[in-house]
Amino acid sequence: MLFDLPDPQTLYSALVARDPAYDGVAYVCVTSTGIFCRLSCPARHPKPENCRFYATPSECIESGFRPCKRCHPLAPMAQKDPIVARLLDALDKSPAYRWSEQDIVRLGLDLSTVRRVFKRHFGMTFLDMARHRRLREGFTTLGEGGRVVDAQVTAGFESPSAFRAAFARLLGRAPSAFSTTALLKADWIETPLGAMIGVSCTHRLHLLEFIDRKALPRELSKLEKAVPGGVGLGRLGPTDQIASELASYFSGNAARFATPVQLHGTAFEREVWRALMQIPAGETRSYSQLAHDIGRPTATRAVARANGVNQLAIIVPCHRVLGADGALTGYGGGVWRKQRMIEIESGFAVARRS
Structure with a gap:
């Protein structure tokens, strides 16, 4: 709980x-x-x-x-909240606008109410979301081959240095650190639970992670060591495919992911991740149950560690693992997201029983 x-x-x-x-x-x-x-x-x-x-x-x-x-x-309440709907609509109309608390007040909205509503629905404030949205605009410009100064202007930052600093805080590196000749390409994917980063080669998806996860810079570095050639910016086929499948998942239409993936981990970690992928949407397991499923009943702690280093969020559904008492234990993308996904997947369970 x-x-x-x-x-x-x-x-x-x-x-x-x-x-x-x-x-x-x-x-x-x-x-x-x-x-x-x-x-x-x-x-x-x-x-x-x-x-x-x-x-x-x-x-x-x-x-x-x-x-x-x-x-x-089972439907997301954010879609029905008039405050959320109004601000998201304004954000869609001007994604590069530099929102401030004064802007919210000018709309006749109470700051504490807006903060509470957005934290409840999205785990972040509206101003945090607006900053991420601006970065996305710049990220897209860079992925299309644009210069840093072009990305800075598109994202509404006052200077290239401010844009570089915001970019580095998010991904752990400046835009120039991404190779232009890389075999792997990273791109931004919007979801109802917040932005994600997908990293693909031409054949497989290698990483899928929420953009605000603190471990993301470390995961990118780990991926670069595993796949020679570095990471660049742009979108390849597997990222397109997972973006489409995620849209279907969050709309409640399908919980199956067919995007080909590459699992980067030890033999034990890959064994745990494959077992996770066998848990049907709408069902959960405890760490000890998962350890029994792979024939290693004494490896509960090792199973928990393998969950924590999973680099393919949602596809490898570590959010379906609960504590022995049914508690929503820690989740790298945020416990609030874990709860939301379990709620979404409850709908798939109902559909199977119908």
Whole structure:
């Protein structure tokens, strides 16, 4: 669990008030109907004795409840939040604009509310997201062969040095450190859970990681040592393919990834990663269960370490591994993302059972 839920009386009061503050925090399962809902659901209120509260949709589904067709508890709430919709629309219209707190205030929005809403839905503030979006514009320019000064202008930075510094903070190196003749190409992929970096050769995907993961610079360095020829900027076929498959995954249409991948790791790590790829979407395992699955029941800690160095996020689904008590243990891309993906995949589990 990410946190301890409030007591049932508090949650029932929030249900009666249809309090949107609890969206994504708690869900109500109604024993008389067999369905589960958001606490803001517009349906008639159930009796208190018929209510059971859980922190995630996956817990509701595992308890035998099906999602409500009125409040759609498996759909991302960010799409329905008017504050999020308004700011994302503004960001789409002017991706290179240098947003500030004053801009948010001028829109008549409360800074603390905007910060809280974006942190809840995306694990980052709106201003963080806007900075990433600006960097993406510059990243794309560089990938198309543009100069650093062109990328700086496209991304809305005041100077090439400021752009280089922001780029280096994100990827651990300046733009000039990326080879123009590299066999591997890195490109930016947008997802509902934040931007990712995909690195491919012409035949396989070698790395897929969230852009804000602290280990990303180290992962890029490790990849350069494994594949001679360095890493450059640009998009190759496997990156195109995984971008399309990720869009299908996040829209709830398919959880299967057919993009050819290259696993860079020890024989043991590759064994663990292949076992992870056998876990169906909508199901989870503990580290000890995974160790038993590969015939190494005493290797629980080693399995956990192998999970932590996985360089193909989502494709090698280390987010499907929980603690022995069912807790959402640490995840390199952020525990909030782990919870979101488990919630998304609950929908695939429901579809299989239908």
